[in-house]
Amino acid sequence: MTKIETFVKEQANKYGKSRKSLMPILQEIVQKERFLSEEAMIAVAKELDLSTAEVYGTASFYTFLDTVPKGENIIRVCKTIACHMKGKDEIIEAIENTLNIKLGETTSDKKFSLLQANCLGWCHKGPVMLINDKVYPEITASKAIEIVEEYSNKN
Amino acid sequence: MEKKLLKKVDLIFEKCNCLNIIDKVLQRSGDDIILDIIDSGLKGRGGAGFPTGLKWKFAKNEEADQKYIVCNADEGEPGTFKDREILDRVPEKIFAGMAVCAKAIEATKGYIYLRGEYNFLLPALNEKLTVFNQAMKDRKFEFSIEMRSGSGAYVCGEETALLESMEGKRGEPRNKPPFPVAQGYLGKPTSINNVETLVFALAIMNIGPEKFKEFGTMDSRGSKVFSISGDTPKGGIYELELGMTIEDFVNEFGDGDTKAIQVGGASGFCVPRKHFKDTIIGFEGIPTGGSMMLFNSSRSMYNVLQDYLEFFEEESCGQCTPCRVGCQQLLKGILAVKRGEKPPAYLEELKKLSQTMKIASKCGLGQSVANPFNSIVNNFREEIIY
Ligand SMILES: Cc1cc2nc3c(=O)[nH]c(=O)nc-3n(C[C@H](O)[C@H](O)[C@H](O)COP(=O)(O)O)c2cc1C
Ligand code: SF4
Ligand code: FES
Numbered sequence: 294m295t296k297i298e299t300f301v302k303e304q305a306n307k308y309g310k311s312r313k314s315l316m317p318i319l320q321e322i323v324q325k326e327r328f329l330s331e332e333a334m335i336a337v338a339k340e341l342d343l344s345t346a347e348v349y350g351t352a353s354f355y356t357f358l359d360t361v362p363k364g365e366n367i368i369r370v371c372k373t374i375a376c377h378m379k380g381k382d383e384i385i386e387a388i389e390n391t392l393n394i395k396l397g398e399t400t401s402d403k404k405f406s407l408l409q410a411n412c413l414g415w416c417h418k419g420p421v422m423l424i425n426d427k428v429y430p431e432i433t434a435s436k437a438i439e440i441v442e443e444y445s446n447k448n
Numbered sequence: 449m450e451k452k453l454l455k456k457v458d459l460i461f462e463k464c465n466c467l468n469i470i471d472k473v474l475q476r477s478g479d480d481i482i483l484d485i486i487d488s489g490l491k492g493r494g495g496a497g498f499p500t501g502l503k504w505k506f507a508k509n510e511e512a513d514q515k516y517i518v519c520n521a522d523e524g525e526p527g528t529f530k531d532r533e534i535l536d537r538v539p540e541k542i543f544a545g546m547a548v549c550a551k552a553i554e555a556t557k558g559y560i561y562l563r564g565e566y567n568f569l570l571p572a573l574n575e576k577l578t579v580f581n582q583a584m585k586d587r588k589f590e591f592s593i594e595m596r597s598g599s600g601a602y603v604c605g606e607e608t609a610l611l612e613s614m615e616g617k618r619g620e621p622r623n624k625p626p627f628p629v630a631q632g633y634l635g636k637p638t639s640i641n642n643v644e645t646l647v648f649a650l651a652i653m654n655i656g657p658e659k660f661k662e663f664g665t666m667d668s669r670g671s672k673v674f675s676i677s678g679d680t681p682k683g684g685i686y687e688l689e690l691g692m693t694i695e696d697f698v699n700e701f702g703d704g705d706t707k708a709i710q711v712g713g714a715s716g717f718c719v720p721r722k723h724f725k726d727t728i729i730g731f732e733g734i735p736t737g738g739s740m741m742l743f744n745s746s747r748s749m750y751n752v753l754q755d756y757l758e759f760f761e762e763e764s765c766g767q768c769t770p771c772r773v774g775c776q777q778l779l780k781g782i783l784a785v786k787r788g789e790k791p792p793a794y795l796e797e798l799k800k801l802s803q804t805m806k807i808a809s810k811c812g813l814g815q816s817v818a819n820p821f822n823s824i825v826n827n828f829r830e831e832i833i834y
Contacts, residue, residue: 312617313614313634315616315617316614317596320597320599323599351617351618355619356600356601357599373759374527374714374752374756375526375527375741377751378679378747410600411762411763412524413565414532414563414565414566415529415532416526416529416683416739416741417529417676417684427568428568
């Protein structure tokens, strides 16, 4: 068994081998690998006795269940109106320049992906970004750079 | 002019002994609990405003071997962040509110569907749930709660899309009827309630329906937690009595230059300054899930509308044509008018399209795009054209 197959099996045992466990299992894989590989989706389909098409069809509906490789750290900058008014464009530009990538891209060392997201639920404290599960409200361009650099210095 | 001070209320965040309230509730019959909730006039705080007591009554009246209660913590409406604050500060009150509902409708299993963007709350919530579930066991009350996470889809806040997602499927809204109270999670009767609604249900058990009714108006009983953002020096969470006018609201929260306010998030209504005086916040005026976003005269309402339309275009599940194509066309349409590629009269066509979407779309997402579209285009026509 490959590493991912073993992991999927563990998750299926933990959540139960039925369709209603599909989301939690896919979420666990994304938490670990940052995306759903074909291999992972095939393993899930096998464990839950679903067709691979059904697994892919479900995953592809959800923004956070990526099916293309992503960086180790996923940055999501809120682009919705309150954060837009408070300068999310400058934040994105600052991060783009720091990481030398454009919005939607992943750095060549696979450390970061830079994405936009819709309202993150911190509108009174915009602009705001998520890095993986962690929230950073009330950021400025320079604070955003600082935070990103902290992550890049972590191993 | 005399400034009327808004009445601040503290039912949601005030500390209370949840387990004591549960102990009292467990002594009562389901019908008795439901009568109190109906009597209180409590309406759902998730946006749609359906009477909570009635919803519970329907769920109770269903015959089934298993019933569920789901707390809707998907909070994705732009401008709304009150549920996050409640989940963070008084989670025990949410659990206890779910226990009240469980006792009332005879459900044994509860789920909290938390949006993926709030995953950072999970460790604390899971820890507190372990304690809560044990406390229910100790009382020999057969009820336990589990967490479920979303994965970044606004439409999953719609109750039937949420159920689909919990069942491991694409978050595509179902046809209604059947309503979830009859056929919900895994086909079983399910009461889906917003986070705030459940905490108010607990508060009503605590203080009684009479006391709850002292707040608000005939049509809008009680208070409401508002998420206030945009051009305001006092952004944040405030629990206020329902039934105030927008003028009173703006006097307190505006920056002195408020030209418009969006009530109820992207799917809500834009109210221009000239209507502040005669618009009431509540079910008799503009109902709201609690989002109040203020815009001052430096803001372009065109940008606001474009932002909302981009939001809907991205978040439409694409299942039905009026919504999928309608969102795209409205967005393309205002861009074309702005660029002068279409005459201003084209806006009338677009308004008709949004009305069609209201009638022909399958769920609340497509049905409500007309709210921001018409209220912004009608009140800020010049800004949309020039
Ligand atoms: C597109 C869409 C998104 C929604 N999002 C939410 C949400 O995030 N939270 C919520 O409580 N209700 C949301 N609702 C309303 C729910 O469908 C449902 O009416 C509500 O959860 C019922 O709870 P309540 O009666 O306590 O308000 C949404 C509705 C639509 C159409
Ligand atoms: S109205 Fe929009 S979101 Fe709702 S079911 Fe139709 S396409 Fe999906
Ligand atoms: S608009 Fe950015 S967090 Fe709500």
